[in-house]
Amino acid sequence: MEVVVSTATENAMQIAVRVVKRQFSYFFNYNDKFEEVKSNIERLDNTRKRIHQVNNAEMNAEEIEDDVQHCLKQLDKKIEKYKQFIHDEYHSKTRCSIGFFPNNLSLRYRLGRNATKMVEEMEAEELWNKKFDEVSYRVLPSINSALTNTSYESFASREKTINVCMQALEDSTINMIGLYGVGGVGKTTLVKEVAKKAQEKKLFNVVVMENITRNPNIIKIQGQIAEMLGMRLEEESEIVRADRIRKRLKKEKENTLIILDDLWDGLDLNRLGIPISDENDGSEQDVNDISDSSYDKMEKEELSSDFNNMTEENLSEDHKRCKILLTSRRKQVLCNQMDVKERSTFSVGVLNETEGKTLLKRLAGIHIQNLVYDEKAIEIARMCDGLPIALVSIERKLKNKSSFVWEDVYQQMKKKSFMEGQEPIEFSIKLSYDHLKNEQLKCIFLHCARMGNDALVMDLVKFCIGLGLIQGVHTIGEARNKVNMLIEELKESSLLLESYSSNRFNMHDIVRDVALSISSKEKQMFFMKNGIIDEWPHKDQLERYMSEQSVPV
Known part of the structure; x- marks a missing residue:
């Protein structure tokens, strides 16, 4: 019994000695711990600077990895906390002494205790030893800004077209959809509205929109499609670039809508890297269909087997998630050259007189019923052939202007049209330019x-x-x-x-x-x-x- 009591007493004494030593160390090791905190702040600062890739990544609009963000927040928080401690004005009050002992023992004790705990905390966390394999990742570019239709006006004729397009997008048996109409009728604005509504209904998570133009530059179009898919194409070969885009689209787990706007002639989608199902393809592809003087015979032979797999593979399951929406001025381009089915090809017509009048008055800021404005709006809309682009172009000249200005614009349009043979749409755009x-x-x-x-x-x-x-x-x-x-x-x-x-x-x-x-x-x-x-x-x-x-x- 005495042995047990003796051992317990010795253990208690040892613990008490350690506690007393630690408490006294707060007084006598205060300066050392203070300098150690300063040294560790420098180490944390250096670690913060070492993760400099974060700044570069943020400048490139890349997302920072979660663990890197967490570490940076910890570093910033600790550095700020320790700097506040170092610059605490109470440290100066512990510098003077009375005889052998420093002045203000209780303050020195408290500051020494805090410094010791900070050093132990930093050594335990070892934030300065943090290393990361990757600090960021590229995010898929957002097309939301391009789909913003601030000038879109809803009309019965437009809503009907949008509704049939939406039905086609929801139809799993339809892969390609076509919209056609004269230039300036608003096809681009309408497909943007369709894409916006499709995203709102969660039909598609990824939307790619590309303007094709009269003379398509395949390499440029491939690059822009890749950019919207978050890819980087470094290859120069058109065929290799197309194959990379095709593989990327096949691996896409989300539903994808590809909009190719303003087709003037038929375009081989395989050249762009856009895979199409057999039901809409209608023809067998050959690598020679993508002939270009920059490709030699050996390159074509090496790639021909891979390229022909674009149509030979069973794409039906993979590409029900990928739909293609095309626009053109001519129905023949869509149906005859692009093989879009008749049932999924829709017309975009001009605005009728009432719609044209309403659009022009809204654009010009006329919100009241006024017979003079109504008559002139109908006449100007009629002169603009019901084309939204002409009405939008002319509204700057008419906005918040008196009826006399409206009359003057109308008379100018009549003169240019009948005496000089100038098209109304050309006049309206020229008017915006002059303005x-x-x-x-x-x-x-x-x-x-x-x-x-x-x-x-x-x-x-x-x-x-x-x-x-x-x-x-x-x-x-x-x-x-x-x-x-x-x-x-x-x-x-x-x-x-x-x-x-x-x-x-x-x-x-x-x-x-x-x-x-x-x-x-x-x-x-x-x-x-x-x-x-x-x-x-x-x-x-x-x-x-x-x-x-x-x-x-």
Whole structure:
């Protein structure tokens, strides 16, 4: 019994000694622990800086991994907490002493105790040793901005077309859907509304929209499709790029809607990498159908077996999740050249007089019943042939204006139409152009028409800097902001459109045709096609152009 009591007493004494030593260490080791906390703050700061890939990833709009985000939050929180401790004003009150002992023992004890606990906490967590294989991942680009239809107006004729499109999208037996109608009738606006409604109904998780244009650039289109799918295509071969896109779409677990807008002629979807089922394909593919002078015979032979598998594989199960929506001006392109079934091909007609009048009055800000405005709105809408693009283009001239202005615009349209043979749609776009506030904005608009579809904002920035069209800017960032403001003005005038990316802009092909006509008739511009100057201008012509167009913002 005495042995047990003796052992217990010894253990209690040892514990008591350790406790007392620890308590005294708060006094005597205070300075060492204080310096240790400062040293560990530097180590944490260095760790924070070491994960510098996070900044690069955020600049590239990539998502940060959850564990990396958690670690960074911990680091920031700890660094802030420990810095507050280091800069606590009470530390200065422990520096002076009375004889051998420091002044304010209770304060020194408390601060020493806190410093010791901080050091132990940091050593236990070892945040400075954190390492990550990956700090970020690329996210699928959002097409929501491109699908924003701020100018969309719902009419009975449009709702009927949207409803039949939605039914076709929900029909598992239909893979391809076609919309056709004259230029400027609103096909692009309508398919955006269809895609928006389809996403709201959770029919599709992934939407890819691409403008094809009259002269399709397959490599460029492939690159933009890949970009919207979150891919990076580094290959130069058209066939290899198509195969990569095809495999990516086959692996897509979510329902995918691919919109190919503005087809002028038939287009082999396999060239783009878009797989189609046998029921809609209607023909057997051969690698030679994608002939190009850049492909040699050996390359074709090596890839032919893989390429032919595009149609030979059983795609019915994989691609019921992938639907294709096409638009064209001609029904023949959709049905005869693209093999879209008659039952899934729908017409987009012009607005009737009542719809045209209603749209024009809404756009122009006329919300009251007024016989004068109603009559002029009907006449102008009739002159615009019920084409929304013409009505939208002309509304800037009419917005919040008196009935006298409406009468003047109508008389101008009649004169241009009957005496000069000018199409109403051309007149309305030209009116929007004339309504731009200065020559600098007009010049930029005309150049945008030469840049093609989905043009890069940075390319326009380079053009503006090169020709001195923007003044008072000192950095590329300032120039880009200035150009973005000008682009917004052109969008507000309905002369430019949204693209699938905020870094790009678009233009309706009818607006482009009018702009090119204006360029050739009125402006001393040297023309470029796809970034290549057709003919270098004479020195006098270039100097005259520069002097006329160098207008400060």
